[in-house]
Amino acid sequence: MEKVQLDKNFFIPMPVTLIGSMYKGKPNFMAAGWVSRVNANPPQIGIGIHQSHATIEGIEENKTFSICFPNKELLVKADYVGIASAKKTDxxxxxxVFYGNIKTAPMIQEAPLCIECNLVHTYKGPTNTFFIGEIQGVHAEKSLLQDGKISPKAMDYLFLTMPDNNYWSLGESVGKAWSIGKQYKA
Ligand SMILES: Cc1cc2nc3c(=O)[nH]c(=O)nc-3n(C[C@H](O)[C@H](O)[C@H](O)COP(=O)(O)O)c2cc1C
Known part of the structure; x- marks a missing residue:
């Protein structure tokens, strides 16, 4: 395959999530794609937040946050909270809103899946802060479960690509992980 060099960018497809925190005593949500698994046991998850956002203050003050996954039905609201800032708009x-085990990690009733976290580490970059949270609770819509596991199809996960700035939904499964590789013959 012939390669060309592009401007520096990430090119990593991202999940569309909604970060919940308390800002000036009220629940606040912002859209976020910079979300990653960080540690398996205990389960830790990280989020990259720009230092200009109200969410930064909420997380630093309470040391807690939540991550909810919207479906297509929530797309307009999800995008809206990714445009408006709590610094100007309530x-x-x-x-x-509902709360689980942590009383300062607001979560979204209409979102199919929400995770609540305690802040355990903070990495401050020049423009973004990476918060690592330890998962304290996972709240899933009962109808999404198949044999006790979340069905990705039923979940209706959304994805974000940049720099084209598009939302995508989950396509077809193209193979079983930790399995299809066994077909390889050197
Ligand atoms: C789809 C989408 C994904 C976003 N992902 C992030 C992200 O990962 N990190 C970030 O700092 N801002 C991200 N943003 C921007 C914030 O959601 C946005 O600036 C928001 O208004 C901040 O709200 P707040 O000031 O109330 O915290 C994203 C916006 C959209 C629309």
């Missing part, structure tokens, strides 16, 4: 009524 977003506390955009979603129905």
């Amino acid at each position: 977003k506390s009524h955009v979603f129905d």
Whole structure:
């Protein structure tokens, strides 16, 4: 395959998530794609947040946050909370809010899956802060479960690609992980 060099960028497809935190005593949500697994046991997850966002203050103050996964039905609201900042607009009524084990990690009732976290590490980059949280609770819509596991199809996960800035939904499964590789013959 012939290669060309492009401008420096990430090119990693991202999950579309909604980060929940308390901002000035009210629940606040922002859209986020910079989300990653960090440690298997205990389960830790990281989020990269630009230092200009209200969410930074909420997480630093309470040392807690949540990560909810919207489906297609929530796309307009998800994008909206990725445009408006709590610094100028009260977003506390955009979603129905519930709380789990942590009382300062607001989660979204209408989102099919939400994770609540305690902050355990903070990495401050020049423009973005990477917060690592330890998972304290996972709340999934009962109808999404198949044999006790989340069905990705039923979940209706959304993805974000940049720099083209598009939302995508999950396509077809193209192979079984930790399995299809066994077909390889040297
Ligand atoms: C789809 C999408 C994904 C985004 N991902 C991130 C992200 O991962 N990190 C980030 O800092 N901002 C991200 N943003 C921007 C914030 O969501 C946006 O600036 C938001 O208004 C910040 O809200 P706040 O000031 O209330 O915290 C994203 C926006 C959109 C629309």
